[in-house]
Amino acid sequence: MQLSREALLKAYRQMKTIRMFEERLHDEIALGEIAGFTHLYAGQEACAVGVCEHLGPKDYIISTHRGHGHCIAKGCDVIDMMKEIYGSREGLCNGKGGSMHIADVNVGMLGANGIVGAGAPIAVGAGITAKSQGTVSIAFSGDGACNQGTTFEAMNMAVVLKLPVIFVFENNHYSEHTGEAYAVGAESMTARSAAFGMKAIKADGIDFFSVYDAMRELIDYCKAGNGPASIELDCERFYGHFEGDPQRYRGKGELDRIREERDSLKTFRKKVTEAKLLEHADIDAVDAEVTALIDQAVAESKAAARPTAADVTENVYISY
Amino acid sequence: MAIKMIRDVIRDTIDAEMARDDSLIMLGEDIVGGNGSAGGPEAIGGIWGTSGGLWAKYGPDRVIDTPISESAIIGAAAGAALTGKRAIAEIMFADFIGVCMDQIWNQVAKFRYMFGGKSRCPITIRMPYGAGFNAAPQHSQVIHQFVTAMPGLKVVMPTTPADAKGLLAQSIRDDDPVIFLEHKALYGVKGEVPDEDYVIPFGNARQVTQGDDITILATGLMVGFAEKAAADLAQDGISCDILDLRTTSPLDEEAILDSVEHTGRLLIVDEAPPRCSLATDLSGLVAQKAFSSLKAPIEMVTAPHSPVPFARELETAYLPSPDKIVAAASRLMSYRKV
Numbered sequence: 082m083q084l085s086r087e088a089l090l091k092a093y094r095q096m097k098t099i100r101m102f103e104e105r106l107h108d109e110i111a112l113g114e115i116a117g118f119t120h121l122y123a124g125q126e127a128c129a130v131g132v133c134e135h136l137g138p139k140d141y142i143i144s145t146h147r148g149h150g151h152c153i154a155k156g157c158d159v160i161d162m163m164k165e166i167y168g169s170r171e172g173l174c175n176g177k178g179g180s181m182h183i184a185d186v187n188v189g190m191l192g193a194n195g196i197v198g199a200g201a202p203i204a205v206g207a208g209i210t211a212k213s214q215g216t217v218s219i220a221f222s223g224d225g226a227c228n229q230g231t232t233f234e235a236m237n238m239a240v241v242l243k244l245p246v247i248f249v250f251e252n253n254h255y256s257e258h259t260g261e262a263y264a265v266g267a268e269s270m271t272a273r274s275a276a277f278g279m280k281a282i283k284a285d286g287i288d289f290f291s292v293y294d295a296m297r298e299l300i301d302y303c304k305a306g307n308g309p310a311s312i313e314l315d316c317e318r319f320y321g322h323f324e325g326d327p328q329r330y331r332g333k334g335e336l337d338r339i340r341e342e343r344d345s346l347k348t349f350r351k352k353v354t355e356a357k358l359l360e361h362a363d364i365d366a367v368d369a370e371v372t373a374l375i376d377q378a379v380a381e382s383k384a385a386a387r388p389t390a391a392d393v394t395e396n397v398y399i400s401y
Numbered sequence: 402m403a404i405k406m407i408r409d410v411i412r413d414t415i416d417a418e419m420a421r422d423d424s425l426i427m428l429g430e431d432i433v434g435g436n437g438s439a440g441g442p443e444a445i446g447g448i449w450g451t452s453g454g455l456w457a458k459y460g461p462d463r464v465i466d467t468p469i470s471e472s473a474i475i476g477a478a479a480g481a482a483l484t485g486k487r488a489i490a491e492i493m494f495a496d497f498i499g500v501c502m503d504q505i506w507n508q509v510a511k512f513r514y515m516f517g518g519k520s521r522c523p524i525t526i527r528m529p530y531g532a533g534f535n536a537a538p539q540h541s542q543v544i545h546q547f548v549t550a551m552p553g554l555k556v557v558m559p560t561t562p563a564d565a566k567g568l569l570a571q572s573i574r575d576d577d578p579v580i581f582l583e584h585k586a587l588y589g590v591k592g593e594v595p596d597e598d599y600v601i602p603f604g605n606a607r608q609v610t611q612g613d614d615i616t617i618l619a620t621g622l623m624v625g626f627a628e629k630a631a632a633d634l635a636q637d638g639i640s641c642d643i644l645d646l647r648t649t650s651p652l653d654e655e656a657i658l659d660s661v662e663h664t665g666r667l668l669i670v671d672e673a674p675p676r677c678s679l680a681t682d683l684s685g686l687v688a689q690k691a692f693s694s695l696k697a698p699i700e701m702v703t704a705p706h707s708p709v710p711f712a713r714e715l716e717t718a719y720l721p722s723p724d725k726i727v728a729a730a731s732r733l734m735s736y737r738k739v
Binding site for chain 1: 462465475477481520
């Protein structure tokens with residue numbers, strides 16, 4: 082699919098923002114600046130952006146514990162996200178959620194989620210709303226969540242109710258610390274999705290264009306009233322399951338190899354410059370812009386207001 | 402004013418709320434029934450008789466018959482509610498909460514809080530509950546003690562047809578998740594129900610009887626047992642102040658403390674086993690805030706620490722009863738400090 086120069090630059094900017102957001106977090110966490118568990122999305126940028134570049138605010142996504150990339154791709158404010166991860170009361174969720182629960186319902190982002198496999202059923206419900214307004218609902222899951230019973234229930238119910246839900250399985254080949262080859266009992270997660278009675282395809286999750294084109298087809302298919310669909314995206318996780326993970330399950334040289342050969346940003350740059358759609362200078366300019374944005378986000382987060390004990394019980398209920 | 406059974410009140414209230422609000426949807430197993438069968442849709446109309454005719458009136462996009470998938474039912478109701486709908490989810494037996502606990506506890510109950518107050522999740526989870534039908538350990542339980550302990554959930558337990566109407570309307574219109582517990586043994590109870598539209602705000606106990614000697618706190622089926630016991634006790638000149646809590650979260654602390662300060666004796670009737678329960682919670686509340694009013698140790702009539710048994714004799718022995726309440730009341734009245 083031919084994209085305009087503006088659309089290409091925007092897609093690259095989103096991917097680069099995710100990469101730099103995560104790399105900066107990796108550094109800040111190592112310095113002890115950030116509390117709690119953080120799961121970085123670096124390496125999978127083409128998945129989130131290739132999906133979300135098709136979506137508007139009335140399309141919905143629900144995410145996973147590895148959710149920063151989906152949040153950025155769907156339009157959550159990057160500075161407010163960073164503030165949330167720093168635990169500021171100025172954060173997107175007032176410091177109540179943190180890395181694993183970033184959400185902004187107003188932009189159609191129904192939340193990162195700390196429970197593996199919890200998102201798919203909620204995406205089915207968003208699909209009920211989507212069906213009534215001609216939009217779509219996306220359930221991002223990994224190769225870990227694909228084995229949860231909740232995901233199976235959601236897939237079956239979406240087929241039964243013919244809902245415009247797309248189950249996006251980002252296969253980064255590790256469910257936490259266990260290989261996909263061990264944990265996915267079926268021939269493939271795509272074959273299993275097809276067995277539920279839905280259209281199921283695969284795409285290359287490190288290639289923005291592969292994801293983007295495949296998603297165009299699926300969104301059109303779902304909006305035409307054919308019910309749900311599924312896509313398996315072959316991708317790579319550049320960091321561990323969580324920050325601090327020693328990654329002893331990786332093969333020798335594996336990380337160097339995937340960073341060299343399976344990098345979504347390098348792949349994008351190569352494709353668009355070889356096709357003369359963008360110049361290297363265009364891309365370098367985006368890099369500089371994003372660097373400044375992430376610097377600003379971290380600086381503002383470090384200076385942002387901290388929550389107080391009085392905030393603990395706020396927003397348990399709307400009344401009483 | 403009409404005389405109605407609770408099951409019909411629930412059905413009629415859902416009907417009225419669906420007519421009132423186009424965004425309201427309802428999901429559950431067999432709430433329509435018969436889909437995909439020779440008998441066709443509405444062959445059942447809900448196994449509890451609480452959804453008959455709604456599918457025909459509002460259509461399959463609003464009255465949604467689901468597969469047996471409790472997690473997906475709650476998740477789907479939650480996802481719809483997060484994105485602008487209002488939802489009623491029916492879990493056929495409250496015991497099945499175990500299947501969908503993650504969606505209730507980690508998702509629905511926490512959205513508003515962990516998203517910094519920027520989301521709403523107007524969902525009413527209806528759950529038929531309770532013993533009395535020899536339905537054995539997995540179809541007879543109460544679950545109010547678990548959900549009352551969970552911040553982010555409101556918990557409603559109606560006992561009369563008039564309350565069922567006002568409390569269900571309030572639950573559906575509430576912008577927070579509500580667990581609406583319907584005792585299976587009360588579905589056939591008849592009573593007067595005002596015709597006009599009304600809601601009953603949460604956190605207001607119902608004064609069932611007024612009395613001077615013993616405060617009795619109860620919910621659901623236990624309220625009727627307390628009334629029977631109180632009638633017996635009245636023969637002996639003992640008068641009971643019975644409060645039907647109506648909602649266990651929020652809790653009407655003021656009514657409870659006022660009553661205990663008046664009577665000086667507290668008897669709690671709870672269908673749950675005795676440990677970490679509503680009974681122990683209420684007991685703790687009174688011990689902390691009305692200790693000096695107490696003339697005798699607090700009495701609790703509860704189920705034993707066991708699953709709900711199947712056989713008639715066993716289930717009868719398991720449940721609290723008017724006789725057990727009378728015995729506990731007698732202990733309260735005869736207590737003398739040594």
